[in-house]
């Protein structure tokens with residue numbers, strides 16, 4: 001018998017998370033202007049857990065940013081290099097104002113946002129991949145992330161030690177990118193040695209190993225020319241063959257320019273930020289401007305006073321949404337919703353996913369036994385006022401297995417297992 005699956009299977013524990021505000025420059029994400037509080041799903045089932053690793057030189061503000069972003073972040077922030085020894089991991093809910101609207105219309109008992117995980121590691125220095133500083137131990141902690149946030153110091157402060165003596169974003173970015181390249185070269189070298197020795201068991205594995213070898217040779221060449229692995233064009237098959245290596249330079253990067261509070265209102269006037277922006281666009285990467293210091297201060301003042309503080313600095317909007325939005329945009333992610341009396345929940349999928357694949361993010365049974373998806377766009381749902389009203393008005397579409405889920409779709413899956 002067909003079943004209706006509009007609800008999340010495991011009842012998630014929800015708890016509130018304070019907002020922190022970060023400021024974004026060129027990347028826009030219209031739907032992520034979160035309110036003062038939002039919810040974090042602490043259930044074991046997270047809709048497609050998205051992970052971002054924070055890298056940068058020592059003392060550039062990584063842990064300050066991490067702490068500001070993750071309320072319960074355990075990272076320490078102190079004015080000496082390498083104060084982060086073990087990686088810190090924190091999960092925050094993705095703010096999305098559409099959730100509240102849907103939740104109210106559906107009279108949902110709870111609202112559950114989708115989440116993003118941040119990993120804060122120790123600062124990298126020149127030679128980190130060769131064991132300098134705290135070494136490549138830390139690079140292994142971020143091999144599993146989906147994207148890299150590279151924090152670049154753009155604030156001048158004589159009291160805060162710069163590991164290379166002075167603030168110089170171009171050279172700082174080069175040091176970090178080179179370390180990531182060295183680390184990948186090391187991985188590839190080890191893998192190539194294995195591939196040379198290894199004897200594939202069957203012809204299928206042999207074909208795959210050949211594809212991997214050919215891809216790795218090209219990636220190796222690019223890295224030796226100082227270019228990231230993601231600049232090499234690979235077939236889908238080759239991509240799959242090298243995926244297990246989790247190459248760092250294959251991951252998309254967002255440069256996070258950390259500016260002084262006095263630069264928050266007009267960050268583009270800061271020549272360091274300009275330099276980071278130019279490099280980011282040359283490297284086809286994103287740019288987000290924040291003041292880690294301000295974000296950190298914001299978490300310490302009552303929510304009702306935050307707007308006033310932000311206004312006094314010449315800014316008004318929430319930046320965490322923008323930082324997360326930039327990550328979403330960079331990774332080509334989309335959000336769809338399930339909404340009912342029990343709960344309204346946001347789910348993260350990759351652009352281009354079909355209805356059964358999107359259903360599979362909730363539970364593999366939904367994908368396996370997918371029959372169809374009753375679908376209505378967010379705007380139509382809001383205009384009609386409810387799923388039932390949308391159905392009456394003929395706004396609810398019955399979509400089949402080839403339907404490509406659109407941003408903001410509200411979905412009700414019918415499945416049979």
Ligand SMILES: Nc1nc2c(ncn2[C@@H]2O[C@H](COP(=O)(O)OP(=O)(O)OP(=O)(O)O)[C@@H](O)[C@H]2O)c(=O)[nH]1
Nearest residue numbers: 058059060061062063064077078081082083084123
């Ligand atoms: N003036 C100013 N100081 C900052 C800013 N961001 C961070 N700091 C200070 O810089 C120092 C180092 O900050 P952390 O966040 O610990 O730096 P980190 O990048 O995590 O450093 P490691 O963990 O050692 O790699 C602390 O004293 C912070 O208060 C900023 O935007 N402005």
Ligand SMILES: [Mg+2]
Nearest residue numbers: 062063083084
């Ligand atoms: Mg740190």
